[in-house]
Amino acid sequence: MDVRVGAGAPPDPFLGAADLLATEHDLDRPVRVRVRDDPDERTWTAHYDDHHVLNISRQAATSAMARELALHELAHMVRYEQGHASHTQSTDEALFLALSGRDVERRKLTHCYQIANHMRDIYADDITLSVAPAAKLVQFLESQLAAAVADAPGPGPTGAAADSRRVSVGADPDITAVNAAFALALVERHGLIDAEHRLYDLARAAAADAPTVGMETFKRLFRTLGEDPSESDFRRDLVTATREYALDAGRAAD
Structure with missing residues (x-):
């Protein structure tokens, strides 16, 4: 699973989330993590033809819940790639x-x-x-x-x-x-x-x-x-x- 973390956040939570997900699932498309300055944005996922984007606020990306929030968004990507209704x-x-x-x-x-x-x-x-x-x-x-x-x-x-x-x-x-x-x-x-x-x-x-x-x-x-x-x-x-x-x-x- 290809996960690349942009500047502004430690990569460990995102790579750790990817490792957890990989125990049961995989993603065909690479994931790009984009850190946003707005603390109210939390997390959301965007899907493109050749990659996914995990958007996350800087506050969330450095919080104690960063890995869990990232895992949740990766799970959305799995559902999208599955074609889940x-x-x-x-x-x-x-x-x-x-x-x-x-x-x-x-x-x-x-x-x-x-x-x-x-x-x-x-x-x-x-x-x-x-x-x-x-x-x-x-x-x-x-x-x-x-x-x-x-x-x-x-x-x-x-x-x-x-x-x-x-x-x-x-x-x-x-x-x-x-x-x-x-x-x-x-x-x-x-x-x-x-x-x-x-x-x-x-x-x-x-x-x-x-x-x-x-x-x-x-x-x-x-x-x-x-x-x-x-x-x-x-x-x-x-x-x-x-x-x-x-x-x-x-x-x-x-």
Whole structure:
């Protein structure tokens, strides 16, 4: 596996992530790591005909989670090269099918893209959790959710989107509840915590702050995503999740 790290970050976390991934998977295309100055960017992956790019903030690249974040992005690259439906299905197409003819506020539309990212993250983390210990990821999910819950102004459409790997100032209670659902779905899908874990308390607090969002519904949807869906299956699941959030959040949840 060809991984080349640009200036601004130590190479060890990225090479270590590649070594972990190589125990079960390989990448046909080389990986270029680009370090960004914006600390809010976290990590994301871009795919090209002849290589992948792992973008990461300098802050994340030098953090204690650098190897785990890199491994997660490498797992996305594996899914892309596999042609996995979660990474080939167009989000724009699914959202158009789900919301055609409906008026949806920009905030909720932005959150629908984040929900699609969560669904892809489930499949990427199915790989990461097959090759690496889970303890640091669980701690990371807990700390991120705790920060979002503490920062939430209470029920209502305020703040900006935040995901399991990015928490914005003034975290929006609605998407924080979905983030909580994602965190619980991931750890339950892999049997990583017991019923007394603090994540459950945090998730209940997040759900209480967003009473119109079906946190349990989203947890069930994320947790039960099929291992190897067809594009039709994944598109159906994404349409369902989009409608649940954008169109059904106004009714009483769960």
